[in-house]
Amino acid sequence: MILQAENVTKYYGEFRALHDVTLGVSAGEFVSIIGPNGAGKSTLLNLLTGLARPSSGTVRFKDRDITGIGPVKLAKLGMARSFQLVQIFPDLTVRETLQAAVAARLRRGRRIFASLRGDRDIRDGAEEVAALFGLDAKRRALARELPQGDKKLLDVASAFALRPEIILLDEPTSGVSTADKTRIMEILVRAAKTIGLQAIIQVEHDMDIVFGFSDRIVALHQGAVLADATPREVQADQRLVDMVVGRRRGASA
């Protein structure tokens, strides 16, 4: 068990966003968290990444309590995260973005007088990730000039450049075209294998993506776990599918 949430409950004032959720993720798993809006998906993700503090219960990553640990330490521990809204460095090139991530991973960001260009490890590390994500042809482009799908890829690629053990993605394909969605997911899964990522957890609305790529689905409803099963089992349960995604299967929210 690499990441473990035990009996976590989260209140925002009077409102109970999550109730007694227990969830463990083991090495080798690709877990999708689904549920209608307001089911507590983002809250759960925030708790799992130590961003929010649970009202009760614990979250442990590699047997270490990560409550309130903050993004910097979390990244250093080996957990990466991407957000629903694409996060890029607008005025940096693709290459610079990936180099920054590699430099941070290698703990070389504080080398004030070292040459970036002369650092073979940083350069090669960035090239490798760019190639994995099909961004090598665009490595001199400024991030803000990329098409939306590539921005999303760059965002996720920079998280992968940290070579984390586990990665949490908040709607990795939101806001991109249907054709791009599958492409992004395929790249992502392939890259995960290459860098030896142990587990992926994603929040996703698109049920085709969810059923097509995950090993396990956790369905949330009104802050509680409604189902924790394989895609096959979930697909078989029409009542469950209706409940978490609405009537039409595959409709993205």
Next chain:
Amino acid sequence: MSALVSILMGGVFHASILFLVAAGLQVVFGVQKVFNLACGSFYALGAYFGVSAVQWYVAAGGPPAFFIVPLIAAGALIGVTGVIVERGLLSFVYERDETFQLLLTFAVVLMMEDAIRLTWGTAPVSTSGLYLVYGQARLAGAAVPVYNLIVIAASLVIALGIGWLLTRTAFGRIIRATADNREMAEALGVDMRRVYAKVFTLGTALGTLGGALVIPATAAMSEMGVELIVEAFAVVVIGGLGSMRGAFVGALVVGILRAVAISVYPELEMLIIYLIVITVLVFRPRGLFGGAAA
């Protein structure tokens, strides 16, 4: 006792002027999110224009006892420069980073300082001893110029007036709505251009009025603007950016502390105020009356 009273009254007088300038800074920051470095320059402009107005008035044979009428009129009138600065300069950069807005107001500081020198010369100008026409009042044994009491009262009236404007009028509701959520206000059909022009003019007029009111008690100098801005800045930081109550309390804190420091240990005059500013910024970055810290 009488010494203490005269120190306190001096402090409150200064505070009431500071409040006017700081209130102008606050209303502009609250609504437009622009930190107006030029508010001190407007203060200086009001002061010079006030001197000229009073000089014309006296030369035209107006009774000295009513010199405060043209003074206040001049202070309020010259506030229209606010429209020019807002429409002519600031309106171009609302979409930009606030650094550029700040720098633009710094450009106004530079221009205004020389525009004043160009118009009124480099020597200090004053209304001479005119303000003594109101005589002095005795307060607990201390002699306090009546004019100072008038200014304190005027400032209080203006403070109440602003409070009324913000909470009881349609314009005030629009201002508060814009300050809270600009997009929402715009969606509800508020014409931002007009609101911004009005708010900036109001802010400017408060500054020029402050300058006009202070002038009988002191002389107008071209550096008075850049010097006052740092005090007004201290006021709004202590009180909390954008808060009117903050401006009121902040002005009292700065005005009185400065008066006490000058009489007790002059070396500390502004030093103590900046130290308070830093302390507030470090421990309560949104000021005493600001919202929750970011």
Next chain:
Amino acid sequence: MRQALVLAVALAAVVAVPWIAPIYHVLLMLPFMAYGVVLLGLNLLFGYTGLVSFGHALFIGLGAYTAAFLTGLFKVRALEVILLTAAVVAAVVAMPVAAFCVRYVKIYFGMLTLAFGMVFYTFLLKFYRLTGGDEGMPVARPFLLGRDLGDMPKIEYLAGPYYYYSLVVLIVAIAVMWRIVHSPFGLCLKTIRDNPAKAETLGISVPHYRWTAFVISAVYAGVGGALLATPTGNVDPTLAYWTHSGNLVFMTLLGGFASFFGPLVGAFVFIYLQDFVMSVVPYWRLVFGAILAALVIFAPGGLLGLFPRRRVIEAA
């Protein structure tokens, strides 16, 4: 290639100035070089880290007064020692100041730096027994490389040895800053400028980097301030006044904060233009205010931003 050529020509011109230009212009180059050092540092904070300081005159003041105290009170005349001490003093003061300031960004950062600058200004003004108050303090002529050039006429000293000394300091400052902005550290600063939240998710500890950039920029301002003191011959509190800080930001914007050499161009144009305007009308602020306003509105990229920028071709 083109950039290297422009640089070589510029350097040759600056080296040749004392031989070819009238003495008046040679002397104007001295503040340019001193401000050049200051602005290189300021732009590490402004252009590379995204923090606009309205209080960096504090560190110029520190550097300049360090020169005055050392040459006057302590009879230390070696310029090497003076510059080094100025750097150390600026760094020591900047460390706690930066620790407070970098907790905030944007307008709050600007206000806090302004407040710290004004604390120092008021200190210089009010503690006149120590600092000479508004009269300031004289700066004795420093020795260069251990040589006492006291017999030389002042103009000759400034336009000759001191000129080249300043130039060497500026070149070293440029070289070191070039190294810094092209290091992994420099790259991390740019990520923080562009998107601090994203930088944190990469494991970049934002406050630490901002702090380091602030201290480096303060060291540059301290050295520049010490360099500025000798040609003036006297230091006074206005060096630390907030409008001086504002002018520094102005110069940076004038040249263009988005480019490495922009601030140097800004310092050069500012100083010569100021001199020219003042020779025509005494109201340089009016003209400069209008220029600044026009820059902000029409050319926020500064003078260098006016030229169509070729993408810098990096070695593949």
